Amino acid sequence: MKHGKQYRGVADQIEPGRQYSVNDAIEILKKRECKFDQTVEVHMNLGVDPKHSDQVVRGTVVLPHGTGRSVRVLVFAKGELENQAKAAGADYVGAEELGEKIQDGWLDFDAVVATPDMMPLVGRLARILGPRGLMPSPKTGTVTAAPANVIKELKAGKISYRVDKGANIHAPVGKLSFATADLGENVMSVVESVRRARPASAKGVYIKSLVLSATMAPGVPLDMSLTR
DSSP: OOOOHHHHHHHTTSOTTOOBOHHHHHHHHHTSOOSSOOEEEEEEEESOOTTSGGGOOEEEEEOTTOOSSOOOEEEEOOHHHHHHHHHTTOSEEESHHHHHHHHTTOOOOSEEEEOGGGHHHHHTTHHHHGGGTOOOOGGGTOBOSOHHHHHHHHHHTEEEEEOOTTSEEEEEEEETTSOHHHHHHHHHHHHHHHHHTOOTTOOSOSEEEEEEEETTEEEEEBOGGGGO
């Protein structure tokens, strides 16, 4: 793949074999000019085998400085909990009518929350929501009898992560326009969360690689001492 001059200019600043502090990595990424505000992501390769259920790493973390984007939250709820969800700022609240819209191809939302009684309905949407990382789950706190609290967290910058088949985790940590210190705190919040989520059955080195990247910029290897 052929990259542009600015991309190569950033890549040329990354010394082979060197690991960078979080702040230094952010400063390198900030040198890549772009017409839009790039999303910054942290990438980790873990020493786990996701084929084993006891080594599936997943979790949630509220980024201290948010994600830098507006999160559209859809909530499956009825009755008083529906009213609470609306009052908490949910963008879409309902039940069967939302399920029908999703089955017809509507996906204009970024997160889904459901009350426990709605799960039989939501379960029928698993083949649509699951592959897109939108399926509510008790493990991520998105199946709850207190949806208002979860909505506020999602709006404030709560993200979910889950290890993929290649034992990798990819998590957004903000926008390149963020102050370097703020982005750095967001990065470390994710790293600490993943570190705490280490399965008891994981052996050897847990976090094997740690890289920071932006939408239109190359990955910058981070200092592995940050994982300890």
